[in-house]
Each structure stands twice: as C-alpha cells, then as structure tokens.
Amino acid sequence: MLVIYGPTGVGKTDFALNLAQQIPAEIINMDMGQFYTPLSIGTAKPDWKNSTIAHHLFDIIDEPKNFTVSEYRILLYKKVKEIVQRGKLPILVGGSGFYLHSLLFSSGIAIDDVDISDMYPTGTNLWEKLYIIDPKRALSIDKADQYRIRRALGIWHATGKLPSSYSSFYNPEANYMIIFVERDRQELRNRIDTRVLEMLKCGWIEETKVLMQTPWQQFIQHKNLIGYSEIFDYLLSKKTDKDFSYMVERISAQTRQYAKRQFTFWRKLEREIKKEKQYNGTYVGCLETVNITNIDVHTYISDLLKRLSLIGKNYE
Secondary structure, rough: EEEOOOOOOOOHHHHHHHHOOOEEEEEEOHHHHHHHHOOHHOOOOOOOOHOOOOOOOOOOEEEOOOOOOOHHHHHHHHHHHHHOOOOOEEEEEOOHHHHHHHHHEEEOOOOOOOOHHHHHOOOOHHHHHHHHHOHHHHHHOOOHHHHHHHHHHHHHHHHHHOOOOOOOEEEEOOOOEEEEEEOHHHHHHHHHHHHHHHHHHOOOHHHHHHOOHHHHHHHHHOOOOOOOOHHHHHHHOOOOHHHHHHHHHHHHHHHHHHHHHHHHHHHHHHHHHHHOOHHHHHOOEHHHHHHHOOOOHHHHHHHHHHHHHHOOOOOO
C-alpha cells in the first residue's frame, strides 16, 4: 500500500489523485474528520462521489460517535486486501497521524472506546491528572498532545493498570511505502491562509450553523476539529466585520499550529519506525520525504511510478 501523509493544506489530495489517474489505484481516506457525513467543507473533503477514481472510507459515519483507531485498522486492512485482489494499488491519503500510527503499531489492548469526557469537568488539566496517576507516562507525552493524554487516562479507567505498563509493538499487515509531502514553510503558510478563506466562501459557516445546538456541536468541540469551534463562536457574536476577521485569524492560526504538530509527529514516527528495524520483519516498508515546492511534481510522480514496483523490497 502507498501512504500519502503530510501537513494540512500541503496538497495531499491533488497529489494522490494525480498519481491514481496514471495507474490502477483506489484511494482510502486517512483523515478523521472526513469519516463523518455532515463534515465536508470544514474537513476539506474531496468530491469523492463524482471522482473517476474509487474512494473508500469517506462519509461512513452518520452520527456523532467515535471511530477508534483499532476499528480503523481492521476496516482499513480489509479494504487494502480487497483492492489488491482487484489488481490495484491502495493509496491511503490523509493527515490524521494517529490513524497512520495504528496501521503500523498495535497496542494489544482495545480500549479506544473509553470516553473520559464525563469523568473530568470541562477545563480540567488532564495532563496533571495523568501525572498524578502515572508520572512515567505523563512525562513521555507532550502537554498539548490531548489524544495521547486522553488515551492514557482511558487505559487507566478501563483496566486499572498504569498506562506505562503497556507498550505498542511494530505490527503492519502489508508492505508499504509512506511519502511525507511537504512544502517550504512560508508557501505552506500562505496556502493555509488562502484555503481558510476559500472554505468560508464555499459555505463553511452555513455547514457549521446547521450543526449548532445538536449533538454534533459537542462532539466536534470534544474532537477539537479545527475551525468549527471558532465558527460556533462567530455565530454567537454580533457578526461584525471585526468578528469575522477575528474568526479567520483564529482558524488560520489554529491550522498553522496543527500543521506544525503534523511535522513533529512525522519526525517522531519516522524515528520510531526506523528504530524497529522493520526491514527485517515480515512486511517491508520504505519512507520518503518530498518537498513539492522545489520539484516538478509531474516529473517526481513519473519517477515514483517506476519505483512503486519496489514496494515490499528491502530498501529505504
């Protein structure tokens, strides 16, 4: 399988479509927000229904409920096998790093469904709560990494055992190639700022308004889906030009910060994979980073097409 990962706004969707149009391939979603049917404009969901390329795992959830990484892993590998049996290449596309991590590493425990939202009042410093329970695990997690903090607390509440007593292990179920797509930082920043305005012009505010005062609003805010909370706040304001500008500024800043976290996540994942010495395992993986600011994308893809047959070979 081929995985296209990278920061938000970098152009992963176009990159994958360009590639898929030149070979027998099907695209699988790896972006958490795009699993949910009502979340389209705000998640930059592609027009997958009208695409000539088969797309999978888009709009698969119609209600505000969790889709755990373990559930994703099971469903994803089922799709990968089906696509391979059709003689096509599965191309995974998205920026949800923890779903990517779940494809390569297993924890051996299925506690993803534990929802700690009702266990701690809003505003609780969850990292400090985790530190009290398990200092070793807390110190290994960045204080801004709410996903890992919540998951660690979920393990504690579900099992009564220290999260640090569990460790994930390298366990992919297919040969793979991961391409981390990046751009020069200033170009990416400009693209993010431009995309936010385009999404708002395309009806993001209207999409969000429909979700207000429904179970979706609480779910979206719990999941920290970028932009929606800022729009909820704007809809409750006087909606002046100043309010609109403030909303845009907040969404753009949040998006840029998310992109930085994705860069950091990739560097950590890359080190983690290499540390596992995966090239000696049952399934072989290769990692590649491409800066599409400094290259001709069509030339790169042409070269990539020649190398795709090497997926599963012992090379880095």
